[in-house]
Amino acid sequence: MIRMTEPSKITGVPDHQPAAGGIAARARASVGPKYLTGLNPEQREAVETLDGPVLVLAGAGTGKTRVLTTRIAHILSQGRARPAEILSVTFTNKAAREMKHRLGQMLGHAVEGMPWLGTFHSIGGRILRFHAELAQLKSNFTVLDVDDQVRLLKQLLQAEKIDDKRWPARMLAGLIDGWKNRGLMPSQVPSGEAAMFANGKGGKLYTSYQERLKILNAADFGDLLLENIRIFREHPDILRQYQQRFKFILVDEYQDTNVAQYLWLRLLSQAPGAAKPTTPAVIPGQAEGLNPESGDESSAGDSGSAPPAHPGMTVAPSGPTKNICCVGDDDQSIYGWRGAEVDNILRFEHDFPGAKVIRLERNYRSTGHILAAASHLIAHNEGRLGKTLRTEDVEGEKVTVTGSWDSEEEARGIGEEIEQLQRQGEKLNEIAILVRASYQMREFEDRFVTLGLPYRVIGGPRFYERAEIRDALAYLRVINSPADDLAFERIVNVPKRGLGDATIQLLHDHARKRRIPLFEAARAVVETDELKPKARGSLRDVVAQFDRWRAQREVTAHTDLAQIVLDESGYTEMWQKDRSADAAGRLENLKELVRSMEEFENLQGFLEHISLVMDREGGAEDDAVSLMTLHSAKGLEFDNVFLPGWEEGLFPSQRTLDEQGRAGLEEERRLGHVGLTRARRRAMIYFATNRRIHGTWSTTIPSRFLDELPAANVEITESKGGSAWGGTGGYGASRFDDMEAFGSSYTTPGWQRAQANREGNRNRGGGRSGSFEEEAATFSTSSSSGPDFGSFSSRRRGPLTIEGELVAKSTGTTSEFSLSDRVFHQKFGYGRVTKIDGNKLTIAFDKAGEKKVVDSFVQRA
DNA sequence: ACCGCTCCAGTTTTT
DNA sequence: CTGGAGCGGT
Numbered sequence: 034m035i036r037m038t039e040p041s042k043i044t045g046v047p048d049h050q051p052a053a054g055g056i057a058a059r060a061r062a063s064v065g066p067k068y069l070t071g072l073n074p075e076q077r078e079a080v081e082t083l084d085g086p087v088l089v090l091a092g093a094g095t096g097k098t099r100v101l102t103t104r105i106a107h108i109l110s111q112g113r114a115r116p117a118e119i120l121s122v123t124f125t126n127k128a129a130r131e132m133k134h135r136l137g138q139m140l141g142h143a144v145e146g147m148p149w150l151g152t153f154h155s156i157g158g159r160i161l162r163f164h165a166e167l168a169q170l171k172s173n174f175t176v177l178d179v180d181d182q183v184r185l186l187k188q189l190l191q192a193e194k195i196d197d198k199r200w201p202a203r204m205l206a207g208l209i210d211g212w213k214n215r216g217l218m219p220s221q222v223p224s225g226e227a228a229m230f231a232n233g234k235g236g237k238l239y240t241s242y243q244e245r246l247k248i249l250n251a252a253d254f255g256d257l258l259l260e261n262i263r264i265f266r267e268h269p270d271i272l273r274q275y276q277q278r279f280k281f282i283l284v285d286e287y288q289d290t291n292v293a294q295y296l297w298l299r300l301l302s303q304a305p306g307a308a309k310p311t312t313p314a315v316i317p318g319q320a321e322g323l324n325p326e327s328g329d330e331s332s333a334g335d336s337g338s339a340p341p342a343h344p345g346m347t348v349a350p351s352g353p354t355k356n357i358c359c360v361g362d363d364d365q366s367i368y369g370w371r372g373a374e375v376d377n378i379l380r381f382e383h384d385f386p387g388a389k390v391i392r393l394e395r396n397y398r399s400t401g402h403i404l405a406a407a408s409h410l411i412a413h414n415e416g417r418l419g420k421t422l423r424t425e426d427v428e429g430e431k432v433t434v435t436g437s438w439d440s441e442e443e444a445r446g447i448g449e450e451i452e453q454l455q456r457q458g459e460k461l462n463e464i465a466i467l468v469r470a471s472y473q474m475r476e477f478e479d480r481f482v483t484l485g486l487p488y489r490v491i492g493g494p495r496f497y498e499r500a501e502i503r504d505a506l507a508y509l510r511v512i513n514s515p516a517d518d519l520a521f522e523r524i525v526n527v528p529k530r531g532l533g534d535a536t537i538q539l540l541h542d543h544a545r546k547r548r549i550p551l552f553e554a555a556r557a558v559v560e561t562d563e564l565k566p567k568a569r570g571s572l573r574d575v576v577a578q579f580d581r582w583r584a585q586r587e588v589t590a591h592t593d594l595a596q597i598v599l600d601e602s603g604y605t606e607m608w609q610k611d612r613s614a615d616a617a618g619r620l621e622n623l624k625e626l627v628r629s630m631e632e633f634e635n636l637q638g639f640l641e642h643i644s645l646v647m648d649r650e651g652g653a654e655d656d657a658v659s660l661m662t663l664h665s666a667k668g669l670e671f672d673n674v675f676l677p678g679w680e681e682g683l684f685p686s687q688r689t690l691d692e693q694g695r696a697g698l699e700e701e702r703r704l705g706h707v708g709l710t711r712a713r714r715r716a717m718i719y720f721a722t723n724r725r726i727h728g729t730w731s732t733t734i735p736s737r738f739l740d741e742l743p744a745a746n747v748e749i750t751e752s753k754g755g756s757a758w759g760g761t762g763g764y765g766a767s768r769f770d771d772m773e774a775f776g777s778s779y780t781t782p783g784w785q786r787a788q789a790n791r792e793g794n795r796n797r798g799g800g801r802s803g804s805f806e807e808e809a810a811t812f813s814t815s816s817s818s819g820p821d822f823g824s825f826s827s828r829r830r831g832p833l834t835i836e837g838e839l840v841a842k843s844t845g846t847t848s849e850f851s852l853s854d855r856v857f858h859q860k861f862g863y864g865r866v867t868k869i870d871g872n873k874l875t876i877a878f879d880k881a882g883e884k885k886v887v888d889s890f891v892q893r894a
Numbered sequence: 895a896c897c898g899c900t901c902c903a904g905t906t907t908t909t
Numbered sequence: 910c911t912g913g914a915g916c917g918g919t
Contacts, residue, residue, distance in 0.1 A: 125908065154909045176909085198915090254909045289908095371907065470905050472911090492907080526895095533895050568895095645909065664906050686905060704906085727904065728910035 068106050068139055072099075079358075079391045080104045083113060083281070086302075086385035087358040088378070092422045093407070093710035094398030094670065097360055098128075101283055102135045104358060105147075109140070114280040120301065121150040123285040126646055128668070129155075132285075149279070153294050155645045157257035161264075162641070164271060168260040169247040173637060175510060176644040177246075177253045180503060181519040182206050185249075189241055193234060200231040209239055213255025214372030216262060216293040219243055249518060258293045265300045275301055280356065287361030287381075291372035299384070302357040357385065363418050364411050365707050367664060369693070369700050379418060396422045396710075398670055400429025402746040403716050407709035409743040414699045422710075431748040432709070432716045434739060439723040439730070440473075440678075444480040447675050447719065451486065451658060454673055461487060463672035465659040467708050469684040473677065474660050481658065483873075485887035491661035491669075497644060501608065501619040505626055506643060508598050512582050513640055516550040525555075528607035530571045539563060552579070578602065591636040595627050612863055663704045666711050674712035677719040679705075679736035682726075705738050718742075849888065850874060856891040858884075 069077060076096055079089045080103045091097035105121065108114050123129045129151050136147070149156060158176065165172040177185070186202040186209075208230055212222050219240040227236030246252060252260065265272040282302055284290070290298070359381065366375040382388045396404055404424050411417070437443040451464055466477055474490060481488045496502060504527055510520035526532040543554035558564060559573040582598055589597070599605045605623065608616050633639035659671065678684055685701035693700065709716050720735045850856065854866045856876060864884075868875035872888045 152909065158909095178909090257909080368907080370905085472904085475911095495908080529896085531895065535895085662906060683905095688905060725910075 066107075066110060068103055068110070072096075072103065073395055075391055075393050075395070076100050076103075079360075079393065080107050082358075082389055082391070083108060083111070084356055086356075086381075086388040088287070088381045088385075088388055088390045089358065089360040089393060090390065090418055090420055091360050091362055091393040092396060092420050093362065093365060093707070094396040095393035095422070096395075096397060097285075097362075097393070098131060098135065100393070101285060101360055102132055102139060104283065105132075105136060106139050108281055116147045117149065118278060118280040119147065119149060119283065120156070120279040120281070121147070121283040121285075122153050122156060122298075123150075124152060124289055126152055126155075128152075128285055152645070153297070154254055154257045155642075157261045157297070158252075158645055160275070161252065161257055161260050164264050164268075167264050167268065167271075168252075168256075170252065170260075171250050173250070173514070173641065175249070175251040175514070175517060175520075175640070176257070177251050177519065178498070178503065178644055179206065180523075181251075182253050184519055184522065185245060186238070186242060189238055189245065190231075193231070193238065195231045195234065205230060205235070205238060208235060209242060210253075210255055211372060212239065213253075213259050214291040214293055216259065216296045218259065218263065250514070250516065251519070255293070258297050262293065262296050262300065265297075272300060276303055276355070282355065282357040284357070284359040284361075287359035288363050288366035288375060288378045289361070289368050289373045290377045292374055292377075295374065295377050298357065298359075302355050302385075304355050362420075363416075364414070364420065364703055365667060367667065367700060367704050367707060369696065370689070375416065379416065390418075392420055394420050394423055396424045397426075398713055399424060399710060399716075400426050400714055402429050402431045403709060403712050403714075405746040406432045406716070406742050407706050409746070410702060410709065410738060410741050411706040413741050414702055416696075416699060430715055431746055432718060432742065433748050433750045434679075434718045434720070434742070435750050436735070437719060437721045440476050440721045440725065443677050443719050443721045444476040447477070447677060447717075448480045448484050448486065450675070450717065452484070459673060461656045461658045464675070465661065465666065465669070465671040465673070465711065466675040466677065467661060467663045467666045467711065469663055469678055469686060469704070471662055473683075477660055477677075479884075482884070482886050482890065485890055487655060487657035488660050489655075489657045491659050492665035496622065496625075499619070499622060501622055502626055504604065505595070505599060505623055506640070508602060508604070509595060509636060509640060511552065511579060512586060512594075512598070513636055515552045515579075515583075518544070518551045521551045521555075524602075524604075525551075525572075525575060528603045530575065531567055532571055532575075536564060536568050536572065552576070586636065591633070591639060592627055592630045594636065595630055599623060599627075614858065614863070663708045667707055670711050670713055672713045673715045673717070674708065675717050675719065676705075676708050677721075678724075679718050679720045679739055680724065680733040681736055682733060683724065684736055685738070702738060702741075850891075850893075854893060856893060858886060858891045 069080065072080060073096075076099065079087065079100045083104075089097070089100060091100065101121070105119060108119060109116065121132065123132065133147065133150060136150075151159075161168060161170070162172045162174070165174060183202045183206050186205050187197060190197045190200065190202055190205070208226075212226075219236060222236055222239060224236070227233075227239070229235055230238070246256070265275075279301060282298065284298060359378070361378050363375055363378050366373060366378070369375060377384075382390060399407070401424055404422050408422050435446065437446055447466065451461075454464060455461065468474055468477075471492070478488065478490070480486075497506070504524055507520035507523040510517045511524065522537065525537070540551050540554045540558060543549075543558055544551050547554070547557070549557075555572055556576050559569055559576060562569075564572065578601065582594065582601075585597065586594055605620065608619050608623070611619075630636075630639050633642065659669075681687075684705070685698055689697035689701055691697075718739070720733070720739065722733060723730055724733050725731075850866050850869060852866055852869060855863065856866060856874075857863050858876070864876040866874050867877050873885055874888050874891065875885050876891065
């Protein structure tokens with residue numbers, strides 16, 4: 034039942050792997066270098082096929098990262114290339130770190146010499162710094178975050194007198210991002226698209242945005258690749274230099290690449306010298322921009338089978354290709370909405386003639402039932418290369434599907450299921466709840482807080498995206514480069530200094546008139562009497578402070594300087610005074626920021642990398658349930674996975690269906706596949722019949738994906754969260770047949786089912802532990818269920834003994850708190866106790882309102 | 895300049 | 910039902 038060991042990813046031999054191919058294979062395997070032992074034949078082929086293009090289709094849990102790292106080790110140990118001659122790209126810093134780590138383990142030493150292992154953006158940024166002047170930048174250019182970008186665009190919109198309510202800066206940022214993802218410079222944007230924004234001003238705004246970036250000596254994320262592509266196209270000699278350097282190219286998660294990344298890879302993967310010196314003056318792709326379907330590649334050879342080429346991809350002359358190895362899984366492509374092109378992977382053999390395609394289909398993660406369910410589901414997709422995951426693991430437990438009355442019951446049921454798992458000895462760290470949309474998390478959080486069940490939310494704002502980190506960075510940016518207007522504007526009135534819009538406007542006017550940065554404008558303005566005395570003094574202080582810090586920079590270590598700046602500016606104090614729940618965390622983050630600076634030589638080096646490299650690394654030591662979206666679950670695995678909210682409209686998401694049609698549906702289905710394949714031993718799907726959407730209750734119908742699960746691997750269970758729909762009612766073992774019948778028409782209104790079940794429940798009636806039931810009733814968050822359902826929900830009851838146990842287990846029955854105590858809670862901040870019920874407190878929080886929490890989760894304030 | 899009110903819109907997220 | 914933005918009052 035229980036898996037014995039996790040197959041060792043690096044050196045061990047997976048225990049359930051066959052002696053494939055018999056004696057001959059084994060003999061051969063034992064001959065090879067030791068890092069090859071333990072690879073299955075396909076993995077081994079993927080590692081050893083070094084020459085020419087290779088596409089490794091690596092299904093979930095088939096050892097993808099292991100193949101990538103082993104391949105690098107193999108290249109190195111075969112002497113085919115030196116570490117600095119291998120280009121190895123990932124999407125996330127986390128993935129890059131993971132690869133470095135594993136490589137280090139495999140090679141037995143730290144991987145100092147792999148300078149070109151990193152994310153697309155960090156490597157693109159690195160290359161761009163070398164040739165910054167070719168992009169009208171200086172090598173110390175700033176990488177703008179989304180906030181800066183939007184602020185800049187807002188200014189441009191204002192300058193153009195465009196109503197930024199009707200045409201929000203965010204939307205324009207999204208458009209520009211989309212264009213950059215597709216590898217389009219301003220001149221290449223199809224005129225129809227450029228005209229869509231702000232009555233035809235879209236293209237012009239893109240152009241002026243790019244101009245402003247150059248003036249600010251800044252690049253956004255898209256530029257890091259786009260400017261590379263431009264430089265490579267316009268300077269074949271530079272391109273050739275990189276082509277010669279990179280003897281091998283490895284790409285992780287190829288299914289997530291966008292057009293720009295694809296073009297970048299294509300350029301770099303041509304054999305050196307194959308790139309004909311194109312006429313640099315004409316930017317190829319410009320013509321195609323007007324006529325998107327005319328990429329010349331698509332006309333070559335095999336018609337029909339491959340999707341049409343991207344516009345603008347003709348820059349890469351089809352010539353001999355170097356050793357590029359792309360690893361990915363078309364069934365896990367879930368980022369289409371942000372520019373990823375599944376077509377890239379579907380078209381690989383066409384784009385890289387002579388490519389070898391290797392399928393990894395042996396799954397070392399999940400049990401048979403889970404894998405069968407996932408495979409069966411994804412088989413409903415049409416646009417896929419086709420893989421069949423196999424396992425030699427046990428069948429294991431069937432995937433369960435559980436219906437709940439509403440989302441509250443769903444949360445309660447999952448909460449109880451988790452407690453049961455916990456009592457069976459499962460680690461909370463091995464339990465995850467994967468939701469489609471982040472607003473689903475709230476209900477679980479509320480429930481867990483009530484239960485006192487430790488949980489952690491994965492995803493959410495990244496470390497460097499947090500306001501306090503960006504503020505701190507802005508201070509440092511202004512010190513480092515006085516011309517960084519965006520940074521200056523961000524912090525000039527943070528903390529509050531009485532420098533509001535009027536002052537900023539004045540500075541802007543000055544700066545524009547005299548063509549100087551805002552900071553210099555400020556310096557000049559304080560010498561005049563254009564400002565009111567108060568603002569003037571304030572601004573004078575700010576200028577003086579920055580002058581002082583810049584002087585100190587010469588004689589102070591950069592970490593110390595950062596600390597000084599944060600203290601002297603009053604920024605630290607601002608958060609110290611803040612009484613909200615997250616203030617403490619923010620101060621902690623600031624400390625962490627200062628600490629992280631130690632890894633860098635100096636302020637300049639730190640700032641150059643920070644926006645690309647920082648990410649939060651939460652303390653994962655505590656045992657806690659993980660709560661996250663399906664998207665952020667990609668790449669992770671857990672013994673027990675809960676998949677709530679499988680309802681039409683939510684999952685698959687109505688919006689995706691509306692906007693993307695069939696392609697959207699397929700992407701949603703891949704999301705379901707990703708969710709299921711995260712589970713090693715247990716996958717538990719839930720759907721609710723009623724859900725609150727935008728505040729009002731609506732009735733939902735089960736997701737069509739439920740119908741697409743294979744009956745043989747799925748078990749219908751009853752909700753634990755108040756077994757309102759007992760086994761007898763409409764919810765027996767036969768229910769799956771119901772669902773299959775459901776199959777063809779999804780129109781069956783869910784409420785019909787709900788009605789039926791409601792009847793069933795009425796008939797059942799009767800409660801169990803009366804006394805506790807009362808407590809539970811008072812305790813459950815007051816459910817303002819829809820009109821019809823009020824009577825029903827008040828009837829709800831469940832195996833409450835579970836809760837009883839937890840209560841007993843927690844802190845005993847007498848609370849150490851008294852009425853009207855001031856308390857602090859990690860999540861909700863400060864509040865006052867208004868009611869005590871054993872160890873359960875009702876607290877009126879200053880900011881979060883009234884909540885019920887277990888007393889062990891609060892402390893006296 | 896800042897606070898508090900009303901109104902509106904409302905997936906998924908990395909770099 | 911929430912959070913963010915924009916507006917008007919102090």
